[in-house]
Amino acid sequence: MFRKLRIAVLLLILATVALGAWRSGARATEWKHTLHATVYPIAADASPQTRASVARLSADDFAPIADWLQDEVRRHGREVLRPLAISVAPPVELLPPPFPAGGGPVDVGLWSLRLRFWAWRHDATPGPRPDVRLFVLYHDPARTPRLDHSVGLRKGQIGIVKAFASRDEGPRNAVVIAHELLHTLGASDKYDPQSLAPVFPEGYAEPDRQPLHPQRQAEIMAGRFALSEELLAMPDRLGQTLIGPQTAAEIGLLRAD
Template structure:
């Protein structure tokens, strides 16, 4: 009896191991299914769909979300048109932004100091949430950005935003304030570039841009004050100890390191700053010189 019970016990443990292995394989398969990455060759515009979310349920936030339209995000298109012309990518409008209807659901909360298993589980929940919001219409857009709006003064509006290349998803936190929309769009463009393969170019501890790749004008003399931001550097370095967010994308550029990462620079030559002044009106730079 003891021997038979022992054998049955090991048999149950064996089947349990097989079951757990199958569950793990299923989870990984689901993760890969929901994490497809669209390749971008810049032969056609990248279609970006922005989904506004009233993240705090405030009446002020709701009113702001309801008055948003495609023009609220025009400076994102203008920014990429201007920089694309400077890098001679051959597209007059590299990025096309569409505004989707607002959604009520909140994305899964990003874990802090998560284990590998917790991070994987969050990634699966995140991608399933995105698929559920967008359904099969996801094929209509190359990149989806979910912009969570908060009433002015709500500290949650300063939460870290992120862009995921796997799945081509951006999560942006911002404020429901017309005067803040320029910064909202700056953050959205930053996260959009993450989905296209660009990396951060700032110090993760201090938030300061890293020289030289995180500076808009790394060979400027004197180096400070910088007057523009490299989009993935994230901030304008005014003095060695002081940096600030630019008020809009008109004070930002795509640096050469970022251009290489997204496929804009390599065998393609970069236009000089003086060349960009001769760009068509739709792509002219409004960046501070």
């Protein structure tokens, strides 16, 4: 009896989560209204520096992402006023379920369901639910010099972003946050998973440049840009990145209406 009830409640929760995801997903890529994203900062280690920088975060720290997206949306011919607004929630004290690194599609699917359920339980922010939720895990660079990968899910429009807890790293964190944000809107990666090199031409910011190398900017979903056939560079701020035509099409920017 209790088991049946528990299953019924769980199914109801999943249906609610799925319906919410479908509704917000369809609206988010119309580019007619402001997309609301909330950053949920999380101190991912016990370092005092991490705690201090998480406590200091405000919406101003993420404003460059909204400004960049506005410029890119305009460049692609859309005139929506303020396409993105980012607010900052109070810090979340718990870590999200870890990504099943090396897991198969079933593990990733189950993790995605657990993550969406976790996000639904830990969203204590007052006011209407944001379209996109970005859980940003801050790490002290002295303790974690290399971050493992961030994730952005279209289903549920949730991102788990690994970031450095240091003001100097703000511009680089913004590049990662923008990349994962665009994943939540349906953009795909544009780099080779083995070599990490941008895929030509869609992963190049200037695919028509002669000579092709060195590239001066990165396509945001490529993550890196090629200085030569062998040498890759990472953008250190959003000003060094752009949204290429394929990403623009994937996130609905090029839709004619």
